Amino acid sequence: MKLAQVSSPVRTVFHGAGQFLAIALYFAAIAGIIHYSVAAHNVASEASLIELSQLILLAASVFTFRRIAHVHCAYNSAASLMSAFFLVLMIRELDATLDMVFHGFGKSRRSPSRHSLFGQQPKTGVKRLRVWQESSHLNSLPY
Template sequence: MVLIMQSTLIKTESTQTEVQPLHPLIVSTAYFFGLALLLAFSALVIHLEVTQINGSIGEDSLVECLQEGYLLITAGLFAAVAIKRSELRGFAFLVSAFFFIILIRELDSLFDQIHHGFWKYPAWLLATIAIGYAHSHKETSIDPLTNYISHKSYSLMLAGIATLFIFARIYGMSDLWQGVMQESYIRSVKNLAEEGMELLAYSLIMFAAGWYCLPELLKKGK
């Protein structure tokens, strides 16, 4: 009887060992489909904007609003981590401020109603506060930042930021599109290409933020 029980236990442990490698595969597949759905939604919004709403992408377009929405969610996720997880507060506050500053820059036309270039003042104020706080709370800034760099979502976040600040800027330069279209140059086409790349970047950034922040928010805070 004992031998039978031992044999059963060995088989059970063997089965669990064989099944365990499927877990990362399932998780990575779920992440893939989640990202795919997000990118599909972003692309469909661009399609809807051009074919059903405005026929082009301007300052007040649905695409611009979606970009700002993605930024707000990203900054809000890190802000929530800063509030709930005291041991990550300095790092999370700094990252949240970074994305809020980008959001402020995206809303420059709104701040221009106060004064042209007014967005720089709240942006500099927020940056000063965030850097000052992170510097004075190094114990919750440096180590969490180091740990974040080793997190799986960090590479996707880097890809999104690089796409936003480098690729989208170069890809959206007027010289490129004037060279392609020659005398038939249409600025709305150039805007579509640039804003589309920016929306792609914001989609990657928001997904990476959710990948990191949501599990942290589900943990018990200290």
């Protein structure tokens, strides 16, 4: 017995309804996670359900853009850049977990600390800026 083929407009409607249902379930899941976390008073901790779902969504974004980069050669550069961006965001969100390895694990060793920038040496930066402004070619521009 051969099944009748569904016409193209009906197939299009069912495809659109399926996509709508998937997106609606996605948003309902996010709303449910937020509602559960707020009701359980577990919003501010690093081990909350919101943080876990955020990491899952970031990981899904990384893998999705990596897949796009491998499948579509035309979008390789852009998809790789977006994948790297979401990977950096994911690493930044894992700072509490990486601090278990040692404190400040995710921070660069070469970057100056916040204390030295804003606490002890504000005058040297201003002096350097003034020296640069006085010696630069900006003074000769006609504006």
